[in-house]
Amino acid sequence: MVAVSFRNTYLLDGTDTSQDFGFETTFADLQAKDSCTSCEVTQDHSAYWTPTMHFMYNNGTTVMVPNVGGMLAYYLYYLDNVQAFPKGFQMLAGNKNLRNFTGPFPDDPLSSWPTDPTDQFFLEQRAIGWNCLNYQILPPEPSLYRHNMPTKEYMDAHCADGIRLELAFPSCGKSGVLDSEDHKSHVAYPSLVKEGNCPEGFDVNYPFLFYETIWATNVFAGEDGQFVMSYGDPDGSGYHGDFIMGWESEKFLQSALDTCKSPSGLISDCPLFTTQKDSEAAQCTFEMPDSLKDDDVQGPREGLPVDVPVQYGPLNATAYPCAGRSGTPTTNLSPSSAPSSYSHEAVSYSPANPSLTATAPGGIVVAKYSSGAPTEASATASSEYSSAPVAAITASPSLSDASVNDDIVATSYMTQGNEVVELFIEEVDVTVTATASPSAAKYRRHLHKHQHHQGARRS
Numbered sequence: 001m002v003a004v005s006f007r008n009t010y011l012l013d014g015t016d017t018s019q020d021f022g023f024e025t026t027f028a029d030l031q032a033k034d035s036c037t038s039c040e041v042t043q044d045h046s047a048y049w050t051p052t053m054h055f056m057y058n059n060g061t062t063v064m065v066p067n068v069g070g071m072l073a074y075y076l077y078y079l080d081n082v083q084a085f086p087k088g089f090q091m092l093a094g095n096k097n098l099r100n101f102t103g104p105f106p107d108d109p110l111s112s113w114p115t116d117p118t119d120q121f122f123l124e125q126r127a128i129g130w131n132c133l134n135y136q137i138l139p140p141e142p143s144l145y146r147h148n149m150p151t152k153e154y155m156d157a158h159c160a161d162g163i164r165l166e167l168a169f170p171s172c173g174k175s176g177v178l179d180s181e182d183h184k185s186h187v188a189y190p191s192l193v194k195e196g197n198c199p200e201g202f203d204v205n206y207p208f209l210f211y212e213t214i215w216a217t218n219v220f221a222g223e224d225g226q227f228v229m230s231y232g233d234p235d236g237s238g239y240h241g242d243f244i245m246g247w248e249s250e251k252f253l254q255s256a257l258d259t260c261k262s263p264s265g266l267i268s269d270c271p272l273f274t275t276q277k278d279s280e281a282a283q284c285t286f287e288m289p290d291s292l293k294d295d296d297v298q299g300p301r302e303g304l305p306v307d308v309p310v311q312y313g314p315l316n317a318t319a320y321p322c323a324g325r326s327g328t329p330t331t332n333l334s335p336s337s338a339p340s341s342y343s344h345e346a347v348s349y350s351p352a353n354p355s356l357t358a359t360a361p362g363g364i365v366v367a368k369y370s371s372g373a374p375t376e377a378s379a380t381a382s383s384e385y386s387s388a389p390v391a392a393i394t395a396s397p398s399l400s401d402a403s404v405n406d407d408i409v410a411t412s413y414m415t416q417g418n419e420v421v422e423l424f425i426e427e428v429d430v431t432v433t434a435t436a437s438p439s440a441a442k443y444r445r446h447l448h449k450h451q452h453h454q455g456a457r458r459s
Helices: 120-125 152-158 250-259 376-385
Strands: 002-006 047-049 053-057 061-064 067-076 090-093 128-132 163-168 208-215 225-229 241-244 408-416 419-426
Touching: 128 152, 152 225
Parallel strands: none
Antiparallel strands: 002 067, 047 241, 053 061, 053 225, 067 208, 090 241, 128 163, 163 208, 408 419
16 A cells, blocks of 8 residues: 655645646656655655635635645555556546535445446545544544535534545546546546446556545634635535646556555555655745736635635536636626525434445544644634634543453554554443633544455456
């Protein structure tokens, strides 16, 4: 298992500050002599992108929700004979125009899913995860459990540690095909999203690329307003991301996939990798394009950055002009108010059985984490636009506080920062007393466990 961790500094609509990352970026741009990388592994100059999350107050003012710990990009093995992404390869996951998840919640058991992956829309919808984080609740929500944004009321009540956004990329490809007009048609999901059967004609098995990013939505608990993604999505079903292959070479990545299979999952255990410190990675920036540099992504500001309109479902969003590029006329919906007919269905928390509903096994385990004060943007928003105190996130109880019964229920691996360690899960009883505090919020980086699977053989 190769887990590549890096921190992003998001700009405007969520642009990663990796040098030479832009509308027309190529493999050659990413590998140029003056290029750099914000990844821990210096041989990886790939471009990884996801949009930012913003909070919109009732008066139309927006601020960017604080990001917790950057993004993690996982390279996982679920299919047989996994091949490296080739030079010039790029792809997109998700549909930015979608505003309505059409399936049941939670998902039907995997055993009832079609074995023929013809319905790629069905699979694409289930490749998005909105994981409600509450480190005091057991069991945690599995990865890819819910596929659109919970309501603000639900998050205030249940997501005490924010939201983790998850995005799974297609891992079935076509030999020799590097891209397509829509950046999606040249790849496909296997029948169970992460594993199973590839569609006919998709004869190349790529690594299962999985992004996860945490947003501190808990900072806005008690505030009046709504969360909306930077591309104008208040529903969350349009979450999407980009990937452009930028590893040193296809040969190098293939060597890493073939060689770096230590059960520990530690990047340091792979002799091929050269790593850099976070402080070094943070020096990788790029010059802001003229069409974007005068816009304020952090806020407070009126509406979303670069005047992106908020577009509500259930119908798909319409096209709108993109800063720096030509576009078609936008919708006439106001960016600061929902139509009277808009409703966002509430969902209740019910711990799921991961064996039935998880398409990428995992969950949240409280262990080592970092903390810090809110970002300048969130602090400004809280003081200027609301008098509601922000509750501090209390530390979780240790296992020494539990009644140990020697009941080990599972063994798997989990990610701790940039490390993957073997985890023995023991079922214990814990009593927790939570006390509210008006002090500054403290954020905890989650630990996301991934189990190594060989995957189903293609039939």
